[in-house]
Amino acid sequence: MIVTILDVVIAGLLMGGIYALIAMGLSLQYGVARVLNIAHGEFIMIGAFITWSLYTIVGINPLVSLAICGPIVFIIGFILYRTIFTRLRDASASPAAFEGSSMLACFGLLFIIQNVAILIWGADIKGYSYLAFPVNFAGTVFAANRLLTLVFALFIGSVFYLFLARTRLGKGIRAAAQDPAAAGLMGVNIKQVLALCFGFGALMAGFGGTLISMSYNIQPTMGLEYTVIAFIVIVLGGLGSIPGSFIGGLLLGLVGSIVTHIEPGLSLVAYYIIFMLLLLAKPTGILGK
Amino acid sequence: MDIIKAVSKKPFELGFLLFILIVLATLPLYAPEYAVVLLTSILMYIIITVSWTMFSGPTGYISLAPAAFFGIGVYTSALLALVLPLPVVIGIGGLAGFCLALLVGALTLRLRGIYFVMFTFGLVELLLHFILWWEVNISGTTGRVVPTVANATVYYILLIIFSLLMLTTYLLRNSKFGIALQSIGEFEEAAAHRGINVNVLKTIIFAISALFMGAAGAIMATRWTYIDPKIAFNPLISFMPVLMAIFGGIRYLYGPVIGAAFFAYVEEFLITRFPYHYMLIFGVIMLVAILYMPDGLVGLIQKLWKRTSGETDAVT
Numbered sequence: 001m002i003v004t005i006l007d008v009v010i011a012g013l014l015m016g017g018i019y020a021l022i023a024m025g026l027s028l029q030y031g032v033a034r035v036l037n038i039a040h041g042e043f044i045m046i047g048a049f050i051t052w053s054l055y056t057i058v059g060i061n062p063l064v065s066l067a068i069c070g071p072i073v074f075i076i077g078f079i080l081y082r083t084i085f086t087r088l089r090d091a092s093a094s095p096a097a098f099e100g101s102s103m104l105a106c107f108g109l110l111f112i113i114q115n116v117a118i119l120i121w122g123a124d125i126k127g128y129s130y131l132a133f134p135v136n137f138a139g140t141v142f143a144a145n146r147l148l149t150l151v152f153a154l155f156i157g158s159v160f161y162l163f164l165a166r167t168r169l170g171k172g173i174r175a176a177a178q179d180p181a182a183a184g185l186m187g188v189n190i191k192q193v194l195a196l197c198f199g200f201g202a203l204m205a206g207f208g209g210t211l212i213s214m215s216y217n218i219q220p221t222m223g224l225e226y227t228v229i230a231f232i233v234i235v236l237g238g239l240g241s242i243p244g245s246f247i248g249g250l251l252l253g254l255v256g257s258i259v260t261h262i263e264p265g266l267s268l269v270a271y272y273i274i275f276m277l278l279l280l281a282k283p284t285g286i287l288g289k
Numbered sequence: 290m291d292i293i294k295a296v297s298k299k300p301f302e303l304g305f306l307l308f309i310l311i312v313l314a315t316l317p318l319y320a321p322e323y324a325v326v327l328l329t330s331i332l333m334y335i336i337i338t339v340s341w342t343m344f345s346g347p348t349g350y351i352s353l354a355p356a357a358f359f360g361i362g363v364y365t366s367a368l369l370a371l372v373l374p375l376p377v378v379i380g381i382g383g384l385a386g387f388c389l390a391l392l393v394g395a396l397t398l399r400l401r402g403i404y405f406v407m408f409t410f411g412l413v414e415l416l417l418h419f420i421l422w423w424e425v426n427i428s429g430t431t432g433r434v435v436p437t438v439a440n441a442t443v444y445y446i447l448l449i450i451f452s453l454l455m456l457t458t459y460l461l462r463n464s465k466f467g468i469a470l471q472s473i474g475e476f477e478e479a480a481a482h483r484g485i486n487v488n489v490l491k492t493i494i495f496a497i498s499a500l501f502m503g504a505a506g507a508i509m510a511t512r513w514t515y516i517d518p519k520i521a522f523n524p525l526i527s528f529m530p531v532l533m534a535i536f537g538g539i540r541y542l543y544g545p546v547i548g549a550a551f552f553a554y555v556e557e558f559l560i561t562r563f564p565y566h567y568m569l570i571f572g573v574i575m576l577v578a579i580l581y582m583p584d585g586l587v588g589l590i591q592k593l594w595k596r597t598s599g600e601t602d603a604v605t
Contacts, residue, residue: 036403087580099403100351104535105579107528111572119565224524228414231407239403265422272415279408280396 003139008261009254010137014146016253017153018208022226023233023245024157025204031240032177032197034099035085038106040230041223042113043073043202047209048218049121055128062130062214066152069206077202080109081195089194110223117220127217149211156207157246160200164242173197177240225268232275238285248286313448317441325444331553332447333509334533336454338549340501341530343458344494346539347470350401353527354393354409357416358386358499360522362506364420367433367516375438379446379507386503387496394492401477410527417522424518432517435510446508454501455546461494462542470494532571536578538585547586 022044029037047069054060054068085102092098131145164170175183176193184190208226212218233252237244252271259270278285317325337355345352362382369378397408424430461467472480473487481487510516529552530545537548555574559567582589 030403036406084576084580091583096402100349101579101583103351103403103406104531105576107532108572108575108579111568111575115566115569115572119569228411232411235404235407265426266418268418269415269422272411272418275411276408276415279400279404279411283400283404 004261007140008257010140010142011260012254012257013250014142014150014253015256016250017150017157018211018249019229019233019253020157020246020249021153021204021211022208023230023237023249024160024242025201025208026227026230027201027234027237027240027242027245028173028197028204029201030234031242032173033081033085033194033201034089034095034102035081035106035198036099036103037198037201038103038227039109039113039223040201040205041225041227042110042117043077043205043223044209044212044226045117045218045220045223046076046113047073047206048213048222049117049126049209049220050206051210051213052126052128052218053121055130062210063148063152066207066210069210070203073206073209074199074203078195078199081198082191084109085198086191086195114220114223121220123220125217125219128213130214143215145215149215152211153208156204160204161242161246169193169196229271232271234285235275235278235283236285241285244285251286310452314445317444322440325440327554327557329440329444329447329512330557331550332444332451333505334529334553335546335549336447336451336505337502337526338530338533338537338545339451339454339458340498342534342539342545343454343461343498344470344491345531346534346545347467347474348491348494349474350491351406351531352409352495353406353524353531354390354412354499355502355530356413356522356524356526357393357409358390358502359506359509359526360413360416360518361385361389362503363510363513363516363521364506364518365503366507366510367435367521370435370511375442375446375508375511379504382507383500383504386499386501386506389503390496390499391492394495410524413522413524413527417518420522421518432515435514435516437514438508438511443508443512447505450501450504450508457497457501458542466490466494532575532578534585536574536582536585538587538589540584541587544585544587551586 022040025043026037026040029035029040050069050072051062051065054065055062060068084105088101088105089098092101131143131148133144134141135144135147137147164173172183172188172193173196175186175188176190176197180190180194183193209218212226229252233248234240234245236252237246237248252274255270255274256267259267313328316328337359341352341355344350362385365382365385366378369381373381393409393412397405400408461470469480469485469490472483472485473491477487506521510521513520530549533548533552534545535548536552537546538544556567556571559570563570578585584592
């Protein structure tokens with residue numbers, strides 16, 4: 001019995017670590033840059049496929065790929081914000097209008113990125129085996145790559161939180177989240193900071209993609225599912241709250257693991273029911289103001 | 290009343306519309322089969338887009354639930370088409386969409402902006418995964434077969450739904466309810482203070498728009514013959530009307546019609562010639578439309594028209 005509970009809890013945390021990481025990225029993009037990025041999962045997919053290519057073709061260790069994928073996806077995100085979203089932001093009459101039009105632009109990006117990926121890598125499911133040996137942990141057994149995924153997700157998440165909390169740039173980002181206009185008057189280069197935020201959001205997605213590819217199968221259409229999960233997590237944790245996304249991600253992982261243990265096909269259904277109940281009962285989330 | 294007023298004011302425009310309707314109605318008599326099939330899919334997109342715009346256009350609430358209402362219609366057809374006559378099935382399909390929207394509308398009254406978008410999108414995925422699980426684990430089927438109907442019948446039924454929809458949209462736009470809906474989109478609190486029952490109005494218009502989507506889904510199911518939850522609740526059905534309406538021009542009566550007709554034709558054209566690139570080209574068109582044509586195709590044409598002829602803005 002205790003072993004079963006431990007089994008379920010650890011499996012939940014392993015999944016939750018990835019959820020937390022990708023949700024933090026989305027939270028940054030929506031909470032600060034005000035872009036409801038429907039294409040978030042596509043950045044995850046890019047990260048996963050670059051890692052897969054580097055491992056199967058060149059033989060580069062996936063952990064090294066973290067340092068390669070991250071910057072690539074960051075640059076893509078940064079350039080996209082400077083070209084598309086800055087323009088939309090300037091043309092929009094109100095923040096609400098920008099939210100609407102930027103979300104629609106993200107739909108366009110979703111189609112473009114997904115289909116470019118299908119052209120490059122084909123539509124098939126892909127995967128590779130890396131550190132797939134079993135590890136015993138207090139009577140439960142897990143693949144080593146999953147544990148490694150959790151460790152890295154927690155590490156990246158903490159480093160990022162410290163970056164936001166302790167550095168000067170982090171302070172600028174938090175200021176921009178509270179009030180972009182006032183932050184601009186205080187000397188924050190607002191366009192640059194918003195673009196950086198979008199880039200950092202993509203960076204987290206890229207890291208997430210690399211970690212996902214280590215223990216799960218990947219395919220070019222995988223993005224939307226992760227995007228939806230990331231949405232559920234940021235609503236659960238409170239829109240725009242980075243610690244909230246982190247805790248929310250782990251929580252949702254746990255819920256998923258419990259439901260999967262009881263009735264395997266229903267974990268996604270359970271996510272949506274939680275999501276919808278939450279939107280109705282407390283749309284500001286567990287840590288929201 | 291409104292119709293009589295409109296006839297006396299715009300006899301030419303009404304005559305032109307009647308002419309188009311007659312051409313469309315007699316089309317299966319002389320046009321090749323392919324034209325009818327093509328027009329069927331164009332009509333389907335027009336119906337979904339116009340009914341989406343009926344609610345989301347004036348209020349500014351971006352609903353990503355069309356796939357849910359359409360899918361409920363498709364599934365009604367899959368369950369009942371073998372036992373009930375077609376018109377009844379379509380009626381029930383529309384009613385199913387209506388009831389679902391009524392429920393969703395009543396639940397989401399308090400949600401605004403991005404929360405509403407996310408809730409409606411979650412609804413589609415919830416229905417898809419729940420019905421998928423139900424089919425696999427409870428009823429033990431993975432797909433269902435719908436009896437086929439003659440192409441011309443499908444076409445005529447869609448044409449009837451389309452005509453009813455356009456009439457409803459036109460009457461709504463020119464009624465006090467249409468103006469009330471518009472004022473909700475501009476400033477919801479102010480609209481409520483003016484004595485508009487904001488929540489009831491939003492819910493009812495949302496449900497009426499879902500009625501048409503459900504009915505369209507019920508008849509389109511007969512075209513596909515094989516139905517499973519992933520076909521019925523395809524999220525693309527939710528994204529397309531948003532894209533089509535914005536591309537055509539969300540503020541104009543004919544904008545969504547033109548946007549949907551254009552895209553449905555482009556889709557057909559691209560699928561046959563560039564089967565591997567068409568979604569990519571779609572994405573590019575969408576981005577360009579949002580970046581450079583905020584008022585849509587109709588808005589762009591009117592702007593050009595104004596520049597060349599110096600006339601004032603035509604109210605459509």
